[in-house]
Amino acid sequence: MNKGGNPRKRPPPSYTRQPSPATKHQATAPTPLPQSTEEDFVDEDVFLDETLVGEEDVESLILRNLEEREALTFRLSKWARPPLSNAYISQSRSIVFQQLEIDYVIGESHEGLLPYSSGPAAIIRIFGVTGEGHSVCCLVHGFEPYFYINCPPGMGPDDISHFHQTLEDRMKEKNKNSRVPKFVRRIELVQKRSIMYYQQQKSQPFLKIVMALPTMVASCRGILDRGIQIDSIDLISHAPEGEFSKMAPFRILSFDIECAGRKVANLVTLQGEDQPLIRNVMTLNSCSPIVGVDVMSFDTEKEVFLAWREFIREVDPDIIIGYNICKFDLPYLIERAQTLGIAEFPILGRIRNSRAMQRDYKLSSYSLNSVSAHFLSEQKEDVHHSIISDLQNGNAETRRRLAVYCLKDAYLPQRLLDKLMYAYNYVEMARVTGVPISFLLSRGQSIKVLSQLLRKSKQKNLVIPNVKRAGSEQGTYEGATVLEAKAGFYEKPIATLDFASLYPSIMMAYNLCYCTLVTPEDVRRLNLPPECVNRTPSGETFVKPNLQKGILPEILEDANSVYGFTGATVGQLPCLEISSSVTSYGRQMIEHTKKLVEDKFTVLGGYEHNAEVIYGDTDSVMVQFGVSDVEAAMNLGREAAEHISGTSTKPIKLEFEKVYYPYLLISKKRYAGLFWTNPKKDIPGAVQYVKNTISDLLMNRMDLSLFVITKGLTKTGDDYEVKAAHVELAERMRKRDAATAPNVGDRVPYVIIKAAKGAKAYERSEDPIYVLENNIPIDPQYYLENQISKPLLRIFEPILKNASKELLHGSHTRSISISTPSNSGIMKFAKKQLSCIGCKALISNADQTLCLHCKGREAEHYYKTVSQVSELEELFGRLWTQCQECQAGIVQYFTEGRKHRKIW
DNA sequence: TACGGCCCCTAA
DNA sequence: TGAGTTAGGGGCCGTA
Numbered sequence: 001m002n003k004g005g006n007p008r009k010r011p012p013p014s015y016t017r018q019p020s021p022a023t024k025h026q027a028t029a030p031t032p033l034p035q036s037t038e039e040d041f042v043d044e045d046v047f048l049d050e051t052l053v054g055e056e057d058v059e060s061l062i063l064r065n066l067e068e069r070e071a072l073t074f075r076l077s078k079w080a081r082p083p084l085s086n087a088y089i090s091q092s093r094s095i096v097f098q099q100l101e102i103d104y105v106i107g108e109s110h111e112g113l114l115p116y117s118s119g120p121a122a123i124i125r126i127f128g129v130t131g132e133g134h135s136v137c138c139l140v141h142g143f144e145p146y147f148y149i150n151c152p153p154g155m156g157p158d159d160i161s162h163f164h165q166t167l168e169d170r171m172k173e174k175n176k177n178s179r180v181p182k183f184v185r186r187i188e189l190v191q192k193r194s195i196m197y198y199q200q201q202k203s204q205p206f207l208k209i210v211m212a213l214p215t216m217v218a219s220c221r222g223i224l225d226r227g228i229q230i231d232s233i234d235l236i237s238h239a240p241e242g243e244f245s246k247m248a249p250f251r252i253l254s255f256d257i258e259c260a261g262r263k264v265a266n267l268v269t270l271q272g273e274d275q276p277l278i279r280n281v282m283t284l285n286s287c288s289p290i291v292g293v294d295v296m297s298f299d300t301e302k303e304v305f306l307a308w309r310e311f312i313r314e315v316d317p318d319i320i321i322g323y324n325i326c327k328f329d330l331p332y333l334i335e336r337a338q339t340l341g342i343a344e345f346p347i348l349g350r351i352r353n354s355r356a357m358q359r360d361y362k363l364s365s366y367s368l369n370s371v372s373a374h375f376l377s378e379q380k381e382d383v384h385h386s387i388i389s390d391l392q393n394g395n396a397e398t399r400r401r402l403a404v405y406c407l408k409d410a411y412l413p414q415r416l417l418d419k420l421m422y423a424y425n426y427v428e429m430a431r432v433t434g435v436p437i438s439f440l441l442s443r444g445q446s447i448k449v450l451s452q453l454l455r456k457s458k459q460k461n462l463v464i465p466n467v468k469r470a471g472s473e474q475g476t477y478e479g480a481t482v483l484e485a486k487a488g489f490y491e492k493p494i495a496t497l498d499f500a501s502l503y504p505s506i507m508m509a510y511n512l513c514y515c516t517l518v519t520p521e522d523v524r525r526l527n528l529p530p531e532c533v534n535r536t537p538s539g540e541t542f543v544k545p546n547l548q549k550g551i552l553p554e555i556l557e558d559a560n561s562v563y564g565f566t567g568a569t570v571g572q573l574p575c576l577e578i579s580s581s582v583t584s585y586g587r588q589m590i591e592h593t594k595k596l597v598e599d600k601f602t603v604l605g606g607y608e609h610n611a612e613v614i615y616g617d618t619d620s621v622m623v624q625f626g627v628s629d630v631e632a633a634m635n636l637g638r639e640a641a642e643h644i645s646g647t648s649t650k651p652i653k654l655e656f657e658k659v660y661y662p663y664l665l666i667s668k669k670r671y672a673g674l675f676w677t678n679p680k681k682d683i684p685g686a687v688q689y690v691k692n693t694i695s696d697l698l699m700n701r702m703d704l705s706l707f708v709i710t711k712g713l714t715k716t717g718d719d720y721e722v723k724a725a726h727v728e729l730a731e732r733m734r735k736r737d738a739a740t741a742p743n744v745g746d747r748v749p750y751v752i753i754k755a756a757k758g759a760k761a762y763e764r765s766e767d768p769i770y771v772l773e774n775n776i777p778i779d780p781q782y783y784l785e786n787q788i789s790k791p792l793l794r795i796f797e798p799i800l801k802n803a804s805k806e807l808l809h810g811s812h813t814r815s816i817s818i819s820t821p822s823n824s825g826i827m828k829f830a831k832k833q834l835s836c837i838g839c840k841a842l843i844s845n846a847d848q849t850l851c852l853h854c855k856g857r858e859a860e861h862y863y864k865t866v867s868q869v870s871e872l873e874e875l876f877g878r879l880w881t882q883c884q885e886c887q888a889g890i891v892q893y894f895t896e897g898r899k900h901r902k903i904w
Numbered sequence: 905t906a907c908g909g910c911c912c913c914t915a916a
Numbered sequence: 917t918g919a920g921t922t923a924g925g926g927g928c929c930g931t932a
Contacts, residue, residue: 445920479922480916502916503921564920571919579921617923618916669915669924711912722910722929761928786927910929916922 072307075296076314079268079278081251082133097128097136098248098427100318102436106213110141119181122214127318129248133270135316144185145214148192148463151205160187160207167209171216185210195453195462195514195551198522198543206463247271247427252417253317256410257329258388258402259336262301264308265406268315269414271423276414278315281403282307284392288400293407295400305337305345319423321413433559449565450572452555460551462515467573475569477580478538481587483594483616485668489798493630493676494614494663495623495637497597497644499589500653502619503563504556506585509649510534512578513550516542538584540577552578586618593621593654596647597640601625611636615665622663630676633659666794683799687806690792695812697780697788707751707778708768709787713742725765726750733767752786754779761786784808837861 087093102124109121124140155163164187171183187210191203211217249270257264262284267276280294281287282304287295298304322329337345391402417423430437433448434455440448457464499505506512511534518526518533518541534542542550552562565571567579594613601611601623609626616622625636637656644654660673662681674681696702711726720727726748734741742748750765754777766776789808796803834843838854838861850861 444918446918449920477922482915482923561920567921568919583922620916667925670926714912720911724911724928726912790926905932907932908930911927913925915924 072296072310075294076307076310079311079315081135081316084134085132088134095130095136095138096244097130097134097138098246098250099126099128099436100250101127101438104143104214113141117182117185119179120213129250129318131246131248133249133251135251135318144210145217146208146210147217147466148190148206148208151189151207155189155205155207157189160189163187163207180212183212183216185212192461192463195457195464196517197514198516198518198548200526203461247424249273250318250423251277251315252319252321252414252423253312253315254321254410254414254417255325255329256322256406257333258392258406259332262304262392263399263403263406264304265403265410266308266311266315267407267410267414268317276411279407280311281407282311283399283403285399286396287403288396290400290403290407293403295403301336302340302342305333305340305342308333309345321417323409323413445561446565446568446571448559449555449562452559453551453573456551456554462551464573475574475576477567477576477583478587479583480618481590481616482618482668483590483613483621485665485671486612486614487665487667487798488614490614490624490660490663490665492624492626492628493633493659493661494673495625495633495640495659496657497593497621497623497637497641498655498657499619500655502586502589502652503582505652506582506589507550507562507578508553508556509652510536510542510581510585511545511550511553512536512542512581513552514573514575514578516548516550517575517577518543536581536584537588538577538580540581542581589648589652590616590619590621592647593644596644597621597623600643601636601640607636611640615668615671617669620657622660622665630659630661633661634676664795664798670794672795681799687796687800690796690807691810691812694784694788694807697784698813700780702780704751704768704772704778707783708749709751710747710749712747713744716744723760723762725752725762728762729765729767736770751778752782753777837865 088095104122104124106120107123109117109119110123111118114121121141122143122145124143126136126138126140128136128138130136164184167187168182168184172178175183188208190206190208192206193199193201193203249272252269252271254267254269254276255264263281265281266278268278269276278294279292280296281290282296282298284298284301284304287297289295296307298307334345337343388402391398426437426440429440429448432452433440434451435443435447453464456462518528523541528541528543528547532544532547534544536542552566556562563579563582565573566575566582568574569576594616597611597613599605601607601609603610607625611623611625613621614624623637623640625633627633627636634656637659641654641656645652648654659676661676663671663673665671709725711724713726713730717727717731729750730742730748749768751768751771752761752764753766753771755764761782764779764782770776771778789804792807793803796807800806834848835841836843836851836854837849838857839851841851841853843851850858854861
């Protein structure tokens with residue numbers, strides 16, 4: 001517990017500065033604390049600290065009406081975490097919590113706990129939640145970063161102390177200004193074995209070098225090792241079994257803002273609950289009540305911001321989610337707060353001096369909308385900014401409508417999280433791989449493999465070498481075999497046979513691992529009997545499990561990106577002997593499969609037809625058994641799969657997957673097929689469809705969005721060796737407006753426009769929005785010739801005679817192309833006239849909306865008009881939602897009269 | 905016009 | 917300073 005006593009009480013304001021108005025203010029309207037609890041041996045004050053408020057900002061904190069402020073504080077206080085029970089406060093019980101995050105800070109070595117060290121030390125912070133919903137920050141002292149080196153032969157205790165002194169001196173030299181009293185804490189002689197290569201001896205001497213700070217090891221690997229023993233206090237890491245496999249009730253905050261409307265909607269859900277614990281919305285200006293929602297209205301934007309900050313502090317969420325919040329909402333809020341001069345706003349974190357959301361985690365932000373459309377059959381309804389302004393500037397009722405939109409959009413990410421069980425998946429993944437949850441979101445695949453490798457190695461007393469940055473000269477090896485594709489349109493069923501998880505199975509079947517690999521010297525020197533080793537098709541030697549069981553095969557039982565890990569020459573522990581052995585076995589398997597199938601399923605062998613493998617890639621083969629009957633093909637497929645599985649080493653298994661019927665094989669990696677449930681391909685219908693579409697294309701009857709090509713901008717303009725359409729466009733856009741131009745990593749949408757004959761494609765690429773705004777004609781011919789014709793012919797040539805003539809040169813291609821629509825038509829002859837809203841009679845007075853006849857029925861017509869507007873708005877909302885489905889939400893258009901407008 | 909090479913994307 | 921892999925098709929530029 002906090003040494004100050006009851007941690008629920010805010011410690012008295014302890015300003016180091018002179019008394020200021022803020023002191024008084026904060027004393028009269030104290031902000032309750034988030035219910036953070038701390039472990040016994042924690043002495044760091046993690047509470048949000050009032051000294052964050054600078055002198056110059058103090059005035060601004062005082063709201064015009066102190067009562068209002070108090071009312072808000074009272075209102076927010078009901079959302080605080082549950083109060084701590086006496087058992088916690090009296091320190092009489094141990095604290096069990098689920099870890100959510102872990103990091104470390106550099107702090108002062110703990111005198112009480114670590115009486116024999118001093119100076120800066122790494123303090124590990126474990127953030128978590130207890131079963132009752134209390135927030136925990138556990139500070140672990142005594143963590144010591146270390147690494148191993150091979151012990152030079154013949155080194156004794158005296159040599160070690162000498163070595164220690166030398167090392168210490170060198171460190172001091174390098175860090176003259178450091179106040180660290182001792183860099184190398186100690187050096188121990190230990191017995192370990194390297195994970196690299198099969199070794200007959202069980203262990204050999206290593207030196208364990210323990211450093212004062214992790215930065216000194218130049219590696220963060222040490223952080224992952226937990227379970228540090230501290231005098232008299234055990235920090236126990238429970239295996240996630242039984243009681244400890246449960247999920248703590250994390251507080252998940254899902255929020256959304258409607259920026260022009262200055263609204264924030266917040267939903268807080270406890271992990272495991274169906275319904276949000278808190279639903280509220282904070283609005284600028286009045287807002288009509290919403291059932292089941294706490295509506296809070298403020299007079300100034302600043303008050304909204306501060307209220308939201310207070311809310312975050314009070315609720316103390318463990319996880320913050322939202323639609324694109326890292327890229328939009330949070331940066332917007334922080335920037336806007338700066339503009340408004342609310343310096344204290346960005347401090348949303350739990351730890352003083354740490355800013356809100358420094359790490360932005362992405363949860364497939366790219367396609368969240370399509371994902372939510374898919375899984376929830378509803379989408380985020382971004383309200384167009386012009387509508388936002390209108391609704392905001394209306395009355396309490398229109399602002400209420402805006403608030404409802406906002407709430408709905410805040411709810412969506414929460415429901416998605418539930419539906420896809422992200423929380424469970426990430427927690428389970430973290431448990432399996434042994435990395436913090438944040439790593440799963442912010443780091444790559446390889447950290448998971450490395451973490452498991454470290455964990456297993458520790459159990460087995462193995463150490464992992466720190467490989468130097470690999471030179472780029474080595475690093476490639478042969479990959480998988482892709483069987484020659486016998487291109488054609490197959491009108492008999494094609495059976496597909498797949499190896500289930502081929503690469504992991506190979507690693508398990510042949511015990512491929514760092515620690516089972518035999519060096520070429522040892523192959524000669526040790527003269528291991530053939531029955532104890534496997535020689536891989538790529539020429540490497542690995543011992544069988546009876547001599548040494550591999551660690552990688554063990555890990556594979558839990559996770560499967562191990563193959564890529566071993567082949568990552570820029571990674572932490574590449575071992576191309578393993579990766580090339582894996583692919584070599586894979587190549588052997590697929591060739592073997594092809595041969596076996598074609599040898600066994602023959603007329604000579606008693607079957608109706610000779611089977612033919614028409615294609616295969618990496619781990620699959622496509623077989624034409626020659627039978628016309630789908631059922632027969634399936635049976636033969638099963639038979640073949642079983643036969644081949646029987647000849648392979650366990651757990652390698654070939655499975656019968658499916659039957660394609662018919663099947664169109666264009667080339668390697670290019671095929672299409674229909675499952676047997678759809679037995680017919682309507683060729684005349686397909687031809688007609690293609691003809692109609694081409695005609696529409698040439699007649700300009702297509703929506704511009706269908707012409708948008710999108711390519712990724714992978715590097716800056718200068719680094720491209722050749723000119724490419726999307727790169728050139730990005731450069732042109734940068735000249736037009738650097739702020740909105742695509743950056744490296746963005747995807748660049750473009751269309752190809754008409755231009756002088758001979759102009760290169762990269763000169764004709766244009767921003768779709770620019771094209772719409774300036775009525776620039778696109779070039780249908782380009783799309784027909786460069787984008788459509790070749791793939792079309794590849795598909796149709798095997799199934800249609802004279803495909804090119806029929807599809808690309810038929811009468812349907814001779815339609816006259818109409819250029820972009822203009823205002824030159826009949827409307828030029830029309831004249832605008834005012835008419836009565838009620839009866840459409842012409843009226844001459846420009847100030848009037850009703851004719852004399854309708855006068856007196858204003859209320860009726862007003863009501864009618866209002867409901868029409870509301871209907872149209874509703875329609876707009878739905879159109880907008882639908883609109884977002886195409887083009888992955890990049891650029892959308894709608895027409896308003898004849899004028900094109902863009903929405904983004 | 906043919907062809908090598910860059911670039912992007914996808915299969916597995 | 918953090919990063920799974922190779923095979924292969926195809927668009928299109930630049931050059932012979």
